[in-house]
Amino acid sequence: MQGHLDIQLIAIVTAVACALPGVFLVLRRMTLMSDAISHAILPGIVLAFFFTESLSSPLLILAAAGTGVLTVVFVELLQRTKLVKEDAAIGLTFPALFSIGVILISRFAGNVHLDMDAVLLGELAYAPLNRLNVFGYDLGPVSVYVMGTILLLNLAFILLFYKELKLATFDASLAATLGFAPTLIHYGLMTLVSVTTVGAFDAVGSILVVALIAGPPATAYLITDRLSLMLTLSAVIGSVNAVSGYWLAYLFDVSIAGAIATMTLLVFGLVFLVVPNRGLIAIARRRTRQKWEFAQTMLVIHLFNHERLPEAEAESEIAHLHEHLRWDPTFATQVVKYALNNRCVSQEETLLTLTERGRTVAQQALVQ
Amino acid sequence: MENLSILTHLDYTLMIVAIGAALLGAVSGTLGTYAVLRRQSLLGDAISHAALPGIAIAFLLTGSKTPLILVIGAAIAGWLGTLLILSIIRLTRIKYDSALGIVLSTFFGFGLVLHTLIQRTGNANQAGLDTFLFGQAATILESDVLTIGILGGIAIVIMLVFWKELKVLVFDEGFAASLGFPIRALDILLTSLLVIAIVLGLQAVGAVLMSAMLVAPAVAARQWTNKLSVMMFLAACFGALAGVSGTIISSSASRIPTGPTIVLCATVVVGFSIAFAPNRGLLWDWFRHQRNKHNLKMTASNLLKQPQRGSE
CATH class of the missing domain: 1.10.10.10 (Winged helix-like DNA-binding domain superfamily/Winged helix DNA-binding domain)
Incomplete structure (x- = not known):
């Protein structure tokens, strides 16, 4: 029973942590940046893994998040040459970084025990096995603390800079005129997305992170016009997807992360169908x-x-x-x-x- | 001695793989040109990920691992995913990027669910997920080369037949609509051609890297020309070049996977093009900037001299 609770707790914390910055990505039309980041952090993870030999060390998270921010910088630099459009810049950057990661892994696969599937697909079922022990007391799974910290970080950022984020999202030029530094906000948000993605890949893998980041906010976007409500709804929908996905996986004995993604699609489809005014x-x-x-x-x-x-x-x-x-x-x-x-x-x-x-x-x- | 070892590496299997990769690069470079020009570079990424449940369902239904059946399954799922993206954009205020992200990740997640279902049945004949994600260029056989050649050829012939319609769709959709071209049908046709290119590439370079095969050659080609036909031809050449060089490099050392190497080769071509292409390239731009600065300085100093001469 403890296992059930632990996994669902990790899933909910991860889902909410992803959904909050996801709201701003969806509104700013930058969802695919999260896709790019989640793939491009691979070389960062591999290099950090060579040194730490553990998938949940803080150094690894920092290195990977650094690679994520680097990806954003690369994409912006490519765009700034005005020779490449944004979508193509993303489509060029992340496969290249990802390729470097894959080559590193297969070149040195003999020396490290880095499971490719674990990085790309994650395995939520194993997450509770890694527990935090302080003076012999079992304080619960490490993942809950890692993702919980990231969740608090995201929440703090959004609450502190709510007005700035809101203005930079809906009217970037006005934000710039008023001296709100939209570039700074942009990079702050991207750093958060990187950290969140890295934290979440452990649980759900790099491809399905996108489902957690884009799914609930897009679903909430169908329901409401208010930013505050959209944030709350995204968190709720993310949690519903996580819990229902977990039980779906338990019922059919399939991949938990995959089941959560499937539920994300189903919930999105359901809302798309029945929501008043905007539904099909x-x-x-x-x-x-x-x-x-x-x-x-x-x-x-x-x-x-x-x-x-x-x-x-x-x-x-x-x-x-x-x-x-x-x-x-x-x-x-x-x-x-x-x-x-x-x-x-x-x-x-x-x-x-x-x-x-x-x-x-x-x-x-x-x-x- | 060095030459000899390279020669022995260029054996029959390698040649087949290189030809396959070259054909693939050429086909995806050609069709990727449209995706890049329409700012839909990441559609390839979405289609390739969305193909996974199709492969799994094809396997569950037929129980066979025949490439053709799996390819058909992949194509149908990728196609459905794209239609879903297009209808989400058309019917809601959700933008292209979010629609793409949702379809990409959730289709893939559903595929993962089906995959674990297949694994659980303990079928020894299961399709490997690693192969789907990263491809296995080394396993390209003569029959695969034939499939890539024929299907890719058909896709390119269809594209040539609708050349003028697709061209006007890419550059001025509103104008195309005003001329009475069936925009939505053409959109779906173009997407279907992309789907063909992508599922052909899944086996060689895998889902994650297939998007680069569509984007990189076209972006590189864009730097050298402003003409669609020339750009497409160049993209095909760059794609083939990346395919062949990637295959040769990865075979020359141990434990370098082919797919990622091909992608890196394509990226190098892009970097070179952005830096050195005439007119558009960064180097050219820098020279022009310097020359303008110099000319401006000369003009300014001439202007300053003139009133002095007048006062004499």
């Missing part, structure tokens, strides 16, 4: 309603135009409406039914007449 269902319903509303307006305008004129009787014959309005006959009957339901028209035998309400609708539409 809401969009589809709005489009249908607009279609009928528009047809009804066409109908009342048609009736209004011919009202009290000699041809009115011929023009308001239900059976011939489709000819006047060039509609499909079945569509025309449906529109008539829709308009009758809305009490915009009334039916007298085979003729349609406008109601008071229908007349107002027509007049309003014509004025517009």
